[in-house]
Amino acid sequence: MIVSLIKKELLLEFRQKSTIGGVIVYVIGTIFVSALCFKGKLDKPTWNALFWVITLFTSVTISGKSFLKETGGQALFNFLHYSPTQFIVAKILYNMVFMLVLSFITFFFYAFFIKNEVENLGLFFIVLILASTGLAAILSLMSAIASKASGNFAIMSILSFPVLMPLILVVIRISKQAVDGIEWAAVGFSFIGILVALNVLTITLSFLLFPYLWRD
Amino acid sequence: MKHWYKILSVILILYTLVWGLLNPVPRLDILNETIRNVYYHVPIWFAMLFMMAVSLIQSIQTLTKNKLDNDKKAYNAALVGFFFSIPGLTTGSIWAKYTWGTWWTFQDPKLNGVAISILIYLAYFILRFSVDDELKRARISAVYNVFAFVMMNVFIMILPRLTDSLHPGNGGNPAFSKYDMDSNMRLVFYPAVIGWVFFSYWLFEIKNRISFIKNKLDD
Numbered sequence: 078m079i080v081s082l083i084k085k086e087l088l089l090e091f092r093q094k095s096t097i098g099g100v101i102v103y104v105i106g107t108i109f110v111s112a113l114c115f116k117g118k119l120d121k122p123t124w125n126a127l128f129w130v131i132t133l134f135t136s137v138t139i140s141g142k143s144f145l146k147e148t149g150g151q152a153l154f155n156f157l158h159y160s161p162t163q164f165i166v167a168k169i170l171y172n173m174v175f176m177l178v179l180s181f182i183t184f185f186f187y188a189f190f191i192k193n194e195v196e197n198l199g200l201f202f203i204v205l206i207l208a209s210t211g212l213a214a215i216l217s218l219m220s221a222i223a224s225k226a227s228g229n230f231a232i233m234s235i236l237s238f239p240v241l242m243p244l245i246l247v248v249i250r251i252s253k254q255a256v257d258g259i260e261w262a263a264v265g266f267s268f269i270g271i272l273v274a275l276n277v278l279t280i281t282l283s284f285l286l287f288p289y290l291w292r293d
Numbered sequence: 294m295k296h297w298y299k300i301l302s303v304i305l306i307l308y309t310l311v312w313g314l315l316n317p318v319p320r321l322d323i324l325n326e327t328i329r330n331v332y333y334h335v336p337i338w339f340a341m342l343f344m345m346a347v348s349l350i351q352s353i354q355t356l357t358k359n360k361l362d363n364d365k366k367a368y369n370a371a372l373v374g375f376f377f378s379i380p381g382l383t384t385g386s387i388w389a390k391y392t393w394g395t396w397w398t399f400q401d402p403k404l405n406g407v408a409i410s411i412l413i414y415l416a417y418f419i420l421r422f423s424v425d426d427e428l429k430r431a432r433i434s435a436v437y438n439v440f441a442f443v444m445m446n447v448f449i450m451i452l453p454r455l456t457d458s459l460h461p462g463n464g465g466n467p468a469f470s471k472y473d474m475d476s477n478m479r480l481v482f483y484p485a486v487i488g489w490v491f492f493s494y495w496l497f498e499i500k501n502r503i504s505f506i507k508n509k510l511d512d
């Protein structure tokens with residue numbers, strides 16, 4: 078059931094080429110504007126911060142709409158055919174995959190247009206993976222809440238930015254280590270542990286809380 | 294005697310206000326007399342966290358029992374807790390000016406945590422205002438409240454323990470950790486915590502009665 082839901086999401090996404098194309102153009106546009114504004118004069122902490130700010134804003138913009146189309150007749154159909162737990166797990170998994178692809182695309186263009194400052198690429202990719210899954214998980218639930226509450230975009234950012242802060246601060250710190258090229262022995266693995274724990278925590282909470290948002 | 298905790302809270306707060314300024318305190322570097330702030334600043338944060346916890350419990354009950362009554366209480370508790378963050382911030386800020394030399398700093402994870410939790414509860418209030426239907430509002434805001442409370446606790450409980458904090462008692466700063474707070478200080482500190490927590494509960498009860506009466510008047 079979960080697989081078929083994910084399939085449906087993918088199908089819808091690719092059938093509507095404007096959304097997936099729009100996302101990529103959005104990312105490239107944002108990076109290009111930043112590149113022109115900074116003109117390559119970035120030191121390492123700024124490089125790191127700018128990358129995560131761009132990722133944060135893209136993910137809020139993208140995930141914000143993941144529940145917005147599930148209103149009216151579509152919502153009724155979902156309600157009759159799926160169980161809420163299956164539905165939220167499918168949504169989170171789909172958003173995770175989408176965010177993973179998107180964050181790697183973002184990193185590619187960021188490295189291309191601005192520059193690649195990362196010295197420990199392996200660590201950076203681990204952070205990138207955990208960060209995008211965490212972002213996707215939190216934003217899925219926030220999007221579900223926002224879609225029930227009038228569903229305008231402002232409420233989505235208001236709700237998500239504060240709850241994303243713990244994740245983003247941990248990510249920035251550990252990613253700074255990756256950018257500085259710290260040896261593996263000196264890496265703060267407790268932070269990676271927190272990232273994993275945040276992922277698990279968010280998914281568990283979404284699993285428990287989403288059924289209450291389900292019936293309308 | 295169902296009013297015992299109200300009387301107790303007033304007595305305890307008056308006692309800590311007076312004796313907190315009079316009793317002898319240990320002389321520590323930098324802190325000196327400002328260590329007395331621990332009697333006022335810290336208990337107020339305890340009261341705020343207590344109210345947030347009450348709000349969380351009420352929100353969980355809203356979800357399980359599906360009653361509007363609990364939702365009102367959750368909102369009132371969040372409101373009282375939010376109200377307590379203002380004196381909490383003010384006492385902390387004034388204290389920081391004399392010890393750290395600045396009103397606000399981004400170096401300290403606890404300060405960031407507090408700023409984020411205030412933002413979270415502002416978002417909670419805005420979410421409530423944006424939904425008109427009462428039952429729907431109760432459910433949606435309860436879900437957000439539970440999620441936000443967990444995230445806030447990740448922020449203010451776990452993160453400061455992993456990074457250095459400027460706060461006394463963390464990262465080798467002179468402090469009122471268990472080694473520095475002597476028995477004289479404990480005599481004021483613990484009553485202050487109890488007093489402020491009871492006082493916050495009193496405010497919460499008053500808010501509940503006001504919303505109950507308002508509800509009756511509307512009907």
